[in-house]
Amino acid sequence: MAAFNDRFLRACRREPADATPVWFMRQAGRYLPEYRAMRERYAFLDLCRQPELAVEITLLPLRRFAVDAAILFSDLTIPLLGMGISLALEEGSGPVIESPLRRDADVVRLRTLEPEADVPFVLEAIRMLRAELTVPLIGFLGGPFTLACYLVEGRAARDFARARALMFAAPATWHALMERLTESLIRYARSQIAAGVHALQIFESWIGLLHPLDYRAFVRPYLRRLLEALQPAGIPLILFGTGTAALLEDLAEAGASVIGLDWRVPLDVAWARLGDRVALQGNLDPAVLLAPFEVVAAHAERILRQAGGRPGHIFNTGHGLLPETPPDTVARLVDWVHAYRGDLQGES
Secondary structure: OOOOOOHHHHHHOOOOOOOOOEOOOOOOOOOOHHHHHHHOOOOHHHHHHOHHHHHHHHHHHHHHOOOOOEEOOOOOOHHHHHOOOOEEEEOOOEEEEOOOOOOHHHHHOOOOOOHHHHOHHHHHHHHHHHOOOOOOEEEEEEOHHHHHHHHHHOEOOOOOHHHHHHHHHOHHHHHHHHHHHHHHHHHHHHHHHHHOOOEEEEEOOOHHHOOHHHHHHHOHHHHHHHHHHHHHHOOOEEEEOOOOHHHHHHHHOOOOOEEEOOOOOOHHHHHHHHOOOOEEEOOEOHHHHHOOHHHHHHHHHHHHHHHOOOOOEEEOEOOOOOOOOOHHHHHHHHHHHHHOOOOOOOOO
8 A cells, every 4th residue: 555645634733744735625526527427326315325435436536636635525414314304415505404493492302413323324434434545534524503504594595694593583592503513513523533534624614604793602612612622632623614704813713723714815814814823724716727727827826825835734725626627627736736846925
């Protein structure tokens, strides 16, 4: 077996590496023809629930690209299934909750997750992957705010207005929901760590919808509790959200070792605001990958110049790869980033 590639882990720890590590959100998925062929044969939830299929999809991009990490193929909403939630996953539109949670009685019915009993397929896929991989394996979970938004709204939404309205109008119900979600997410994350993931990414995808004061009142206690519960494991914890320019300092103090940035925050600006407290991950606009490669390379170089060779930068997109992304462009970008040896700093 080839030697283990630890570039990604070194960057998470803000240690020097021989090249900038690269991986992509949604790198195992819908832009790959091999994945689309599997989707013609299997429903999305079946791909998540059958460990052999989840392993195969996780490995697909590693056979094509020299990425420095694998991310487990699964879905943010998988733990909700074990908590008694009936849902469907519609590719392209996201989760649809059969009975949204909007009253105290709804929240009371939410079970506490028992990962080994409720989602054993996730843990089996992790164990199988550890035997295959020569790069780190990233596990993941949805953050408590993001899952609460889906549970209350009933489906993906532009602004999750119904979920935010519940937060303001019925704070006791909101806090009860966040308590239950946080406890189950701690269990889910710990089970992934025990199964063998090298790092965990927490997707608080919609946290940027909140004013900083509302984040501090309604979300921060739960995100802190989640991250503090996982810190003793000693693995990198990545916190990612979109539209988080107003929340960067708040998110950095929550306890993650890496902050993932979307494309709207210049990397050097984020570093100036956060200092050396955390590593940074990002942050190419995924739409750039639909352009000619010289455009892709120019945008990637801008990001790498902003990183300025600092230890602690992981190159990634600022959101998931788009379905139209050409795989050949992804392959060229990975090689280009690895080969980059610029020495200019702070250029935007």
